[in-house]
Amino acid sequence: MSGQVRNTTKIVFIGAGSAAFGVSFFQDLFATDELAGSTLTLVDTDPAALDRMAGLARVLNAATDRNLVIEHTTDRRAALDGAGFVINSVAIDRNRLWQLDFEIPKKHGVRHTLGENGGPGGLFFTLRTLPLIFDFARDVAELCPDALFINFSNPESRIVLALAKHTDVKVLGLCHGIFLARWFVCQILGRAEAEVEVAGAGLNHFQWLTHVREAATGRDLYPELRTREKAHDPAFTPLTRRLFHSFGLWPTCSDDHMGEYLPYGWEGGEHGFDFAGDDKNREYLKTLIDDVASGAKPVPDDWLKPSWGERAVAVIGGVLHNRHRYIESGIVCNRGAIPNLPPDLAVEVPLLVDAGGVHPVSLGPLPDAIAKLLHVQASVQQLAVEAAVHASKEIALQALLIDPVITSTDAAVALLDELWEINRPFIRPCV
Template sequence: MANTGKIVLLGAGGAAFTVSLFQDLVAEGGFSGCTLTLVDTNKESLDRMAGLARHLFAAADAGIAVEATTDRRAALDGAGFVVNAAAIDRNRLWRQDFAVPKKHGIRHTLGENGGPGGLFFTLRTMPLVFDFARDIEEICPGAQFINLSNPESRLVLGLSKYTRVKSLGLCHGIFLARWFICQILGIPEPEVELWGAGLNHFQWVMHLREKASGRDLYPLLREKEAAHDPSFTPLARTLFRSFGLWPTCSDDHTGEYLAYGWEGGEEGFDFDGDEKGREGFKTLIDEVVAKTKPIPEDWFKHSWGERAVQVIGGILHNRHTFIESGVVYNRGAIPNLPGDLAVEVPVVADAAGVHPVSLGPLPEAAAKLLMQQASVQQIAVEAAVHGSKDLALQALLLDPVINSTDAAKAILDELWELNKPYIRPCI
């Protein structure tokens, strides 16, 4: 079935990803005649973002029609692309995912994609995403599903294994790694190209090159890193020196997967700063929609690191678009990781869909480090898909972040009760 020019954004009331999508639709171009349908359960937030979309698209003469609805099934009718940015009570529950394990003696970094927090993000989010998938299978089975919500690897693995939906996860983590590398190299980011392979938030940079010449920049990185400020991204640099490749994407994200990850910092996410920033951003949007403030010039330019619109354009217009990083079902894209796993590798998007680009096998030791987390993710997905507390305990006891069986059981009981309204079998 050919993809249509109807794009549905689920969780459109969240400002950050939504504004980035608007920016990229304007800056990328080629979407005149398309329809963007915004969906959210929060009517106030939905109306705010719909008002911004109409104002921005009109100012840019983008030719994109905007719809807004709280009825997800109605929105999916005729969709060619479904983008998911939804999260369940994100900061309130995430705070508990971080605080409860700390109370029981677990040293961890973020509590979002790995460790106990990653497990409970998976348990509560998987049923919601499976609801989306079942509706897509019924209403718009040819649509490309693009997931922006965490935990990316686990959601894509569950969808790929248990549904017929064409799933792709997108993350800007590869560009965070480029930022860290470029601080050491002293080279502007646009002049550096890097390709990675591995897991979401834990890829190994396989190729690091000067974009214009193709020159390998790894020798220069090794030279400059040795003399760089030792307090700068210490965990990534320890792994770099030990395994020979730079890991993505940042110490706090990568650290979620490692028993010693807390050595890169264990302060957790800045929830208060995030909420303050979101309120300020909402105020700016309201002022722009009311036309008491002009549209910021940046909103007519590409966003930083997001690639959903480029994927959509590549498929819609058969552009054979290279995307630096996408989360896909492995099936051999990384030969020395399990086929039954979601991995992050470069992809190409065209009218036939999304195609992983294999960079070959990872160095053996690097692959073995990822294998620890592969097993955790596989069992966590089974726990979420089956709504099983027994499997959830197994996932915790497999996780290298867990240092005590008693702590694992106490964390499981406490966080299970907090998340019980959202946990249910998906199949």
């Protein structure tokens, strides 16, 4: 409508130097007009990476005529003043430390998969990341207390749990794992992803699909999935399918991610993350961004289209414009969303977002056996958060010794000593 006043906001993106996630976020931001005219403030401690992403944002802003105000700064506190939404995607020396999280436990005989969200790797991601996240939370509480803090950093469940328990910051975690699970299911069903709707509840990277439905009709596709799965290639996501057979629901989001939480997770593969491939891809992406930002290459077509599975922009638009929007999955404090899991646990469930904020959608209790399986990991996550919040090596050892991935007390002590020294510069009390 001509002359209509449009709601605008200030979005602060901390960790904006992250090229991979940054591109995905920009795809969604510039593919919609819901946030046109708003201010986007990019923040990173790496000036070169920050300049690169700011240059790309300005090119995309001009190409799509969204008229956002693009700012960038290394001064986090200056950026946060007056923000309505804060997006976090930081990681501390990501690949180098993550690789140590994976290799050192294996050296001591621990069989695990990725070393990121569960097992000893999940513990040390928590120990080194939470102090920095709490610095952000204190600044948000002081400078923009009404802002929604949208977290993409791992370990998602532990970060959301810690902030919900120990701060007053409004926090939401987002992850595309539910869409990855849908992809696996669709390979078996032989259907396009747009034809299938899924809903799930559980923990981040350990949701269980309570519904698999035909998008056009709402018809239950679980019977068809069970029939087709029997004849599908047995080498396709075997650990997930073993749990599907045993517990009756399909777990998210892949063998390696979900396997981090299980003592037998290594049966889904012990190869770990492809660090070399990731480093190569990031260098390629940085070069491409530089070329696009300088005008040496045109904007790739897919950079002007919505991303696959990232939902931050949909959340922001839904809250800002009171859209009453359904968001397929988000990590929130439980508080009864899954009635048979602890109320102070961070769980992943569907959401509704509107001007009143983020509202978890309860799908009811999980089947009893699944809830009991998740209770084991719930205790690990709760204890790991307390270890990080209090910078306690004693509690960290306890968190390892109740983790089902750990099968040796000697290994637990040895890897704790070694990784604690490596991460000592980042470990400090949070409260």
